Amino acid sequence: xxxxxxxxxxxxxxxxxxxxxxxxxxxxxxxxxxxxxxxxxxxxxxxxxxxxxxxxxxxxxxxxxxxxxxxxxxxxxxxxxxxxxxxxxxxxxxxxxxxxxxxxxxxxxxxxxxxxxxxxxxxxxxxxxxxxxxxxxxxxxxxxxxxxxxxxxxxxxxxxxxxxxxxxxxxxxxxxxxxxxxxxxxxxxxxxxxxxxxxxxxxxxxxxxxxxxxxxxxxxxxxxxxxxxxxxxxxxxxxxxxxxxxxxxxxxxxxxxxxxxxxxxxxxxxxxxxxxxxxxxxxxxxxxxxxxxxxxxxxxxxxxxxxxxxxxxxxxxxxxxxxxxxxxxxxxxxxxxxxxxxxxxxxxxxxxxxxxxxxxxxxxxxxxxxxxxxxxxxxxxxxxxxxxxxxxxxxxxxxxxxxxxxxxxxxxxxxxxxxxxxxxxxxxxxx
Amino acid sequence: xxxxxxxxxxxxxxxxxxxxxxxxxxxxxxxxxxxxxxxxxxxxxxxxxxxxxxxxxxxxxxxxxxxxxxxxxxxxxxxxxxxxxxxxxxxxxxxxxxx
Numbered sequence: 001x002x003x004x005x006x007x008x009x010x011x012x013x014x015x016x017x018x019x020x021x022x023x024x025x026x027x028x029x030x031x032x033x034x035x036x037x038x039x040x041x042x043x044x045x046x047x048x049x050x051x052x053x054x055x056x057x058x059x060x061x062x063x064x065x066x067x068x069x070x071x072x073x074x075x076x077x078x079x080x081x082x083x084x085x086x087x088x089x090x091x092x093x094x095x096x097x098x099x100x101x102x103x104x105x106x107x108x109x110x111x112x113x114x115x116x117x118x119x120x121x122x123x124x125x126x127x128x129x130x131x132x133x134x135x136x137x138x139x140x141x142x143x144x145x146x147x148x149x150x151x152x153x154x155x156x157x158x159x160x161x162x163x164x165x166x167x168x169x170x171x172x173x174x175x176x177x178x179x180x181x182x183x184x185x186x187x188x189x190x191x192x193x194x195x196x197x198x199x200x201x202x203x204x205x206x207x208x209x210x211x212x213x214x215x216x217x218x219x220x221x222x223x224x225x226x227x228x229x230x231x232x233x234x235x236x237x238x239x240x241x242x243x244x245x246x247x248x249x250x251x252x253x254x255x256x257x258x259x260x261x262x263x264x265x266x267x268x269x270x271x272x273x274x275x276x277x278x279x280x281x282x283x284x285x286x287x288x289x290x291x292x293x294x295x296x297x298x299x300x301x302x303x304x305x306x307x308x309x310x311x312x313x314x315x316x317x318x319x320x321x322x323x324x325x326x327x328x329x330x331x332x333x334x335x336x337x338x339x340x341x342x343x344x345x346x347x348x349x350x351x352x353x354x355x356x357x358x359x360x361x362x363x364x365x366x367x368x369x370x371x372x373x374x375x376x377x378x379x380x381x382x383x384x385x386x387x388x389x390x391x392x393x394x395x396x397x398x399x400x401x402x403x404x405x406x407x408x409x410x411x412x413x414x415x416x417x418x419x420x421x422x423x424x425x426x427x428x429x430x431x
Numbered sequence: 432x433x434x435x436x437x438x439x440x441x442x443x444x445x446x447x448x449x450x451x452x453x454x455x456x457x458x459x460x461x462x463x464x465x466x467x468x469x470x471x472x473x474x475x476x477x478x479x480x481x482x483x484x485x486x487x488x489x490x491x492x493x494x495x496x497x498x499x500x501x502x503x504x505x506x507x508x509x510x511x512x513x514x515x516x517x518x519x520x521x522x523x524x525x526x527x528x529x530x
Contacts, residue, residue, distance in 0.1 A: 035518055037452070041526045042501060105529045127522030146521050164503040166518075179508050186481045188445070189529045235530060242508050245479040252481045257440045277445035278530045279481035279500040281507075 005031045005123075007330060008143055008154040010130040010167060012039035012114045014316040015302025016160030018057055018323030021113070024120035026331060031152060032114065032122045033143065035129045040110030042162075044187065044280035045316060047103040047228040047235045048210060053317040055098070057324060058116060065112050067102035068230035069208025070095060073201075077264065079215040080385035084264040095207055103208050103228050103235070105189070133157060133167055139296035139339070140171070155339050156330050157298045160323065163281045165291070165304040173300060174291030179243035180371055181285030183223060183310070186252045187237030188260075190272035194232045200268060201229055211268075212313070215381035217259050221248055222371045225259045226313075227268060234269060236260060239282060241371055252279070284310040287357075287364035294348050296341045299326045309359045311366055311430070318356045325350045365429040375422065383410070442483045446498050453497040454523040459484065459505070460494075460515040467492045467513065476505045476514070500525050 007023055009016045012034035020032040036042040048071065054061050062070075073090035094100045118124050134142035134151060142153035159167045163182065168174055201209040208229040217225035223240030238256050245252060259265055283289065283306040290307075293300040301307075302319035309318065329347035333339050351357050370376055387406045391399070410416055461467060467474065468490060476485040476492075482500050486493045501524055506516035518524070 035521050037522050037526050041528075042524075044527065044530050047530070107527045107529055129518045129521045164506075176512075177507055182503075182507055184479065184481060184502065184504050187530055188448075233529075242479065242504055246475055246508055246510075249473065249475075249478050251442075251478055253442045253445060253483075260440070274440075274445070274448055276527065276529045277448045278527055279502045279504075281502050281504060 002142070002149075002151045002153055004153040005029050006154060006334070007031070007156050007158060008033060008152060009158040009160055010143060011035075011160035011162055011302075011304070012124065013043050013110060013160060013162060013302060013319065014113070015304070015307075015319035015323040016158065017110070017113045017117050018320040019158050019160065019301060019327045020122040021057060021117040021120055022324050022327035023330060024117055024122035026327075027121070028330070028334070030117075030122040031154065032117060032124045033128050033130055033145070034114070034124065034126045036126065038107075038111050038126055039114035039124070040107035043106045043110055044185065044278045045104070045106045046185070046187065046226050046237055046239075046313060047105070047230070048101050048313060049104045049109065050101045050314065050317040051099045053320045057320060062099065062102060066108040067104050069103050069203075069206055070099045071101050071103065071210050072203070072207040073209040075209065075211040077211055077213045077215075077217075078381045078384055079213055079217050079262065079264060080382045081216055082263055083385045083389060085381075085384050085388050103210070103230050105230060130161065130167060133171060133298065135171075140298040155297065156333065156344070158323075158326055158330075159298060159300045159304050160302050160319075161304050163283045163303040165300070168291050168300045168304055171295060171298065173293070173295065174289075177283070177285065177289065179246055180241055180368075181283065181289045181306070182242050183239045183282040183284045184242045184245060184252055184279065185237055185239035185282055186256050186277070186279045187235055188256065188277050189230075189275040190234045190236060190269055191232065191275045192234055192269070192272040196271070197229050197232070197234065203229065206231070213259070213265070215377055217262070218244075218377065219248065219250060219255065219258075220374050220378035221245065221250070222367070222374070222377065227265065233275060234272060236265075236269060241284065241367075242281070243371070253277075282310070282315065283308050284367055286310070286367055287360040288368075290360065293351065294341055294344045297339050299329070299344055299347050301326050307356055307360070309363060311363050312359070314359070318359075321354060321356050322351055325354065363430070369425065369429040373422065373425075376426065380419070380422075446482060449498075449500075450526045450528060451497060452523050452526055454519045457494060457496040458517045458519045458524070459496045459499060461492050462513050462515055464491050466511045470511060476509055479508055480505055
């Protein structure tokens, strides 16, 4: 006889586990389904987990969760071929409670989080692929799995199946994503002695640092590279729009090697030892790529709903927030005994009114703008580097002369107008 | 373009760092060998696949599904929608230990 649960959550990443945890804590009978050997075994993240949303779920989580380092400094590198213009913010308010964010290794963190859901009473079923939604009379009523006798049923199905979002696609909630709606990220974890990390990155004790790298690190393709500090390892990666890799015919791992070997980056990772190589997609289509997120008996959360703010490298926090909002809507639906799309639609409105929907809306045109106009990365970053080099190189030329030279090298009056217009447009899509 | 890549960083060596539990059957299928042969001069999947799963062997596409990271790029990136993409059987495929 087929088993029936109150709720089935497909995917034990941040969105699915947050949802399952919240429901289980309220006594709901939840099945949390995961296709990997363990939660996190299929998951990749640059490495920054924001404290706030996670702490709303489990107060003081960082005291027991496998977090790597609280981040006290965020650096930004504008990279040219043999130079970099840097700026950073470092603040000691981030070095103490309540903290702002932590680096995490997802295979460890996701296991810990899913264990917490299990402790609250959720049933975790690993090594199980959700093949399709079982639909009866226009309502999603269950999941067909790849286990023998693998049909399971529930009042509500939460689709937290990640960026590929195959289940929502099969329900017609979205079309196949386009190559300009996803970024391909490749990353390596590099083992490095804790003391060396702290010396090299100017850190005290357990404190951590993140570096976002723009410009030459992606060869002009829209994207970024990153270098994050873990306890005794570094995460170095590069993520670019899949469309950009296709257009420029670049192999992602060769781009990663280019970054690792760049004279501005090489010294940071020198002497480290490769531990793992990882590739994953990031949904970066933003607001305009959000699929339908609610149907009869079904809710879509996290990456599966394209909930990523690429500009601010936020994703796992949005995923968790969406998981919690889904759980809250499901609690109301249970009270009403109604799991129709109309009832569950409050999840969609809550999501859009929350920081998740508002931030996606704020940047709805940003990715597309920078994808369409590559000059920001291709021309303006090298230009800024060159200007800095000229101003700071003391060669007997007066500063006025230098300024004039820099100004004339910006190009013709027409070029300057174009630049001014680009700056305005950049402001317009980011404001 | 990517000159001076230091030793120890080839894709083969990167792939050695990763734990895989390969299924006996492929979860990736090229739908039409003809499309690759006749319509796709650049063989784009052989370029952007982050694990070099796809290798063009003179007349056919070799699919080394055992080393797949299950990212989905090939399904989305193939200009001819010529790749049928599924998840490997539960518990199989790539197993990340860290990141």
